[in-house]
Amino acid sequence: MSETEKTSKPGFFKNLKSEFKKCTWPKKEELAKQSALVIAVSVVLGVIISGFDWIIRLGLTALGIS
Numbered sequence: 295m296s297e298t299e300k301t302s303k304p305g306f307f308k309n310l311k312s313e314f315k316k317c318t319w320p321k322k323e324e325l326a327k328q329s330a331l332v333i334a335v336s337v338v339l340g341v342i343i344s345g346f347d348w349i350i351r352l353g354l355t356a357l358g359i360s
Contacts, residue, residue: 320328
């Protein structure tokens with residue numbers, strides 16, 4: 295490791311800590327609502343994609359391709 299790498303690391307972590315202090319973190323309630331929304335949207339998209347897959351597979355089977 296070079297001398298510049300050794301000296302730059304403490305400055306990096308100091309800057310990182312000061313940047314984290316500037317962040318605004320969500321409240322527990324807001325975080326819970328957003329997490330629930332992400333899970334719900336993921337489930338809905340999974341169901342939609344599965345539905346399309348099932349319809350395409352059904353169509354291909356009816357055509358005798360698969």
